[in-house]
Amino acid sequence: MDSSLFTSGEELLNARGRDQTLPVVGEKLTEASGSWLEKQQVEARIEEHRRLLAEPKFVRRDQLATGEWLKESGMVRVLHETGKFWQYMGAETDIGKCLYPEEALYLIDTGELEVSYGDVALSLQQAQTVMLQDAHHVDQYLVYAHLSRTGCKVVRHQTHLVYTRYETQIGIDRHQVSKKGVKLKLKGKNKSNEAQRNKGKINTKNEALDEVMKEFYDILGPSTGSSSTPHATDTKKENSNKAKGDSKTVKEHIPEEEFTPYEKKRRELLDMLPTMQGEKIMSVSVEPKQFLPKNSIPIKPIYQISLEALNYYSLYDTTPQNVYNRREKYDNWNRKGEPWCKEGNKKYQDNRAHWTGACESDCTDWRKENAQFSVQWNKGCERDREKRRYRVRWDNNRDVKRRQYNRDGWMYGREQRGEDNLGWREQHWRHHDDRCAQPSHFNRQALDDEHRRDYDDNEHERILNQHTNERGLDGPEEGTIDYTKKPEWKTRRRRWQRKDVPFYPSCIVRLNRKVNSWKEYKRIVKEMSADKLLADGPGQTLWRGPTTPLIRPAMATSIQSVLSGCSMKNESIASSSMFNKEKLPQDMHLTIHYDVYLATVPYKKTDPGLPSKRITVMRDRNMPTPGQILEVSTRFHDDVPIVGAVVVNGEVRLYTLTSLTLPQPIDSLR
Amino acid sequence: MDPQAVPEDEHQINLVIAHDQGHLWNVRDVKLAWTKYRIVGYLVGALPRHPHQSTMMGLPLKLLPEEVTLLLEKGFAKPITYQEMAELPSSNILDTFKDLREKCYHEQIVAAVQQRKQEIETFVDTILEGKAKKIEKRKKANSAVVEKEKNELTRENVIREEMRKIQKLPEHYQVIEIFTENPFIDNLRPVAADWTFPTSKMDKLRYAVFKDVWEHDQYLTAGVKFGGDFLVYPGDPHLFHATFIIKCVEDMECVNNNDLVSWSRIATATKKTLVLATLDQYGKVSYQSFKFIEDEFS
Numbered sequence: 001m002d003s004s005l006f007t008s009g010e011e012l013l014n015a016r017g018r019d020q021t022l023p024v025v026g027e028k029l030t031e032a033s034g035s036w037l038e039k040q041q042v043e044a045r046i047e048e049h050r051r052l053l054a055e056p057k058f059v060r061r062d063q064l065a066t067g068e069w070l071k072e073s074g075m076v077r078v079l080h081e082t083g084k085f086w087q088y089m090g091a092e093t094d095i096g097k098c099l100y101p102e103e104a105l106y107l108i109d110t111g112e113l114e115v116s117y118g119d120v121a122l123s124l125q126q127a128q129t130v131m132l133q134d135a136h137h138v139d140q141y142l143v144y145a146h147l148s149r150t151g152c153k154v155v156r157h158q159t160h161l162v163y164t165r166y167e168t169q170i171g172i173d174r175h176q177v178s179k180k181g182v183k184l185k186l187k188g189k190n191k192s193n194e195a196q197r198n199k200g201k202i203n204t205k206n207e208a209l210d211e212v213m214k215e216f217y218d219i220l221g222p223s224t225g226s227s228s229t230p231h232a233t234d235t236k237k238e239n240s241n242k243a244k245g246d247s248k249t250v251k252e253h254i255p256e257e258e259f260t261p262y263e264k265k266r267r268e269l270l271d272m273l274p275t276m277q278g279e280k281i282m283s284v285s286v287e288p289k290q291f292l293p294k295n296s297i298p299i300k301p302i303y304q305i306s307l308e309a310l311n312y313y314s315l316y317d318t319t320p321q322n323v324y325n326r327r328e329k330y331d332n333w334n335r336k337g338e339p340w341c342k343e344g345n346k347k348y349q350d351n352r353a354h355w356t357g358a359c360e361s362d363c364t365d366w367r368k369e370n371a372q373f374s375v376q377w378n379k380g381c382e383r384d385r386e387k388r389r390y391r392v393r394w395d396n397n398r399d400v401k402r403r404q405y406n407r408d409g410w411m412y413g414r415e416q417r418g419e420d421n422l423g424w425r426e427q428h429w430r431h432h433d434d435r436c437a438q439p440s441h442f443n444r445q446a447l448d449d450e451h452r453r454d455y456d457d458n459e460h461e462r463i464l465n466q467h468t469n470e471r472g473l474d475g476p477e478e479g480t481i482d483y484t485k486k487p488e489w490k491t492r493r494r495r496w497q498r499k500d501v502p503f504y505p506s507c508i509v510r511l512n513r514k515v516n517s518w519k520e521y522k523r524i525v526k527e528m529s530a531d532k533l534l535a536d537g538p539g540q541t542l543w544r545g546p547t548t549p550l551i552r553p554a555m556a557t558s559i560q561s562v563l564s565g566c567s568m569k570n571e572s573i574a575s576s577s578m579f580n581k582e583k584l585p586q587d588m589h590l591t592i593h594y595d596v597y598l599a600t601v602p603y604k605k606t607d608p609g610l611p612s613k614r615i616t617v618m619r620d621r622n623m624p625t626p627g628q629i630l631e632v633s634t635r636f637h638d639d640v641p642i643v644g645a646v647v648v649n650g651e652v653r654l655y656t657l658t659s660l661t662l663p664q665p666i667d668s669l670r
Numbered sequence: 671m672d673p674q675a676v677p678e679d680e681h682q683i684n685l686v687i688a689h690d691q692g693h694l695w696n697v698r699d700v701k702l703a704w705t706k707y708r709i710v711g712y713l714v715g716a717l718p719r720h721p722h723q724s725t726m727m728g729l730p731l732k733l734l735p736e737e738v739t740l741l742l743e744k745g746f747a748k749p750i751t752y753q754e755m756a757e758l759p760s761s762n763i764l765d766t767f768k769d770l771r772e773k774c775y776h777e778q779i780v781a782a783v784q785q786r787k788q789e790i791e792t793f794v795d796t797i798l799e800g801k802a803k804k805i806e807k808r809k810k811a812n813s814a815v816v817e818k819e820k821n822e823l824t825r826e827n828v829i830r831e832e833m834r835k836i837q838k839l840p841e842h843y844q845v846i847e848i849f850t851e852n853p854f855i856d857n858l859r860p861v862a863a864d865w866t867f868p869t870s871k872m873d874k875l876r877y878a879v880f881k882d883v884w885e886h887d888q889y890l891t892a893g894v895k896f897g898g899d900f901l902v903y904p905g906d907p908h909l910f911h912a913t914f915i916i917k918c919v920e921d922m923e924c925v926n927n928n929d930l931v932s933w934s935r936i937a938t939a940t941k942k943t944l945v946l947a948t949l950d951q952y953g954k955v956s957y958q959s960f961k962f963i964e965d966e967f968s
Binding site for chain 2: 006007008009010014015016018020021025027029030031032036038041042045046049050054055056057058059060061062064108109110111114117118119122123125126128129130132133134135137138140145146149150151167220292346395432520645648649651653
């Protein structure tokens, strides 16, 4: 065995005292004369350069971090950590601290880490062979090393730092989004490097994103707890920006993958959230799987439903508008003295969409059979236990299911109803289900004799008909909801829209959207009152309706404000570029590989903040096309510039891909 | 140098092909490429003495695809790859590694003792003076004992005493080497690697131009820094600036005038000459140089 490649111990020890400064390179010449002097100079410079290159890389053992290469996971597990590289490198996994291949390679190159594979320390040459997959991977590593050498902190692109426009608007990006305990799962990997790495990436990405969304939902309203005991709570819609949870651990460095169609749909759904209005938000947990339709797959465990919006838009709603005040309703009932007891009441005041409040613990026997249903009992009055609420479950397909109640208000047990038994309400609903050729009628056979006796066919028909409108569809009672007017729950909070209530300008006006300061609030109120003046003034035909002039009288203070009113907003450009985004094939979309934090920017793994730049590494020395540039520069809704890195024969060239906004030539218009 | 002669083994470069790229990992090969074969390449590693900077880089030396093809064509290098590097090390290599690490540690222990001894010998006079002063101070207390000590105060005794105090170099203080090239490469079996460059028409044009300029005894490197394909040096790039920027075009007639102006402005601003290279109808490389001259009458 030739050990000449091993530097002797003596040389290593002597090398500790070597000069660590860079030698000064002499001036270069522009013309060659071929003289002897020039030859001597060339030889001297080459020899000096050779000596520099031949110096060994060494480090004292106690200052050397060690790790081992995990081939299956494609990561380096850190065995002994020294130095400060962990502050911005690596990721927590279930088997310990691990480094990504490019990070480990860079640390080997700079002489800060020794990676062993099979108990033998890897040289840089072998490490590159083992850790890098192909030429593009090599290019990515070169870009990483080039940026790291200059002092930047380069991390893999973190998708959970990407926010939609709405999230930026409500300020969620200013707060901690990581969740404690989110770790890469590397234990027990048996598959190939690539498959495992991709699987791990996708899982963690979705998991992290789901956690982000979960936290977002928590901000909207308190969660209802575990899905095993679902119950609905009424919550006020809060746009609170309080950061939830305890101190977070290290976030995952999740490389960006192309968004799956599922992810796209989910983000579209999130964008729909601002359209929810109304006062009461109900957090509804999804039922256990055995109670759901066979093919339904709930996306999330808890759904947020605006009760008033639901009622307003639901065709099945039959609730009179004054029903929302439950207390009032009960008082009315009590006063009217119309218990829903079996003996007295022929009327069947069913099918009001009551939403349950907090689950009460005092329940009857049938509740033990159907633990998922919550019933609120009027305490102290046994006769009033007929007051029953329906539990509404709103699943993805917006199917409304009702539970079957008999006239006594007793819920039919599952044994009584039978597995396939549908309530009379449900079967009526199924008229509109295309899958059902004929509606299945209420299975009276499933009832026991006692209940069947009590069941009145006429009553059944009346009930059915009362919920059938002219078209024969299940709909609200006539006169129950007037869709031509704004419903009361929408106007309730808008005092100035009620004709009978005088408008007090001194009171605090409630705005629809969140404001960040008093100044902004006052500005908005001022604009609103100015709008009102315009709408009531002599030019009201101009100012009423959906189409209004671009420039308002308040803007006539300067040319700049007039121009800003005329200018195209960025959102419209971005949204028009959505067309281009869709036209550009998915496989042509540029992948963002790294987030870069400049050397002067403080970086913390637990709270990294927005990166200084995002880097995409081009393939095969190609430059990005205009379509790709447009797509990548409009993909993110923040001001982080996108930089394209092109590696040409080992040289890294960086090109900024972010569009510029040219200043408007105001002077030319004056 | 006769380009047709096949060089001897000691002048053969071991060109390691990995991920469709050629690198030189050995300093000997790098110097051979620079001095004998006029192949410059580009250093992409970290410099051992100062890794956290990008002005002066270290091994490995990455070669242009044209350079690799030229070396292979002329027979100056062998394209090799090592399959065993991707696998777990053999038991032979494992044992050798442990032995060599152990040996290195023991060598360091011995070297540490030698270094300390040299330090002592350098400072023995200073130590002697200090000890003598102490003895003088204690003379008044007990003159008999002090006289005895004074007689024993010699250079050899001082050196011997200081040497006795030397402790063995602890393990955590030993110096570990981190290798750039695989130190066990001589024990691995090299396998001939495939190299298919050039394949496309543009690649073939570029290689033809590269080879032609190289055969005119010029040095070439990548020209991406100045927007060209190659940079041509009159001598070794260690001592000389580039004089030409070569741009390979398929058809000289189809060159856009605006592009021509921008290329030539860049070249002139950096004190170089723009050269457009193409293949003529006979397959020979033809060149056309352009220089931007300010209008004397404006």
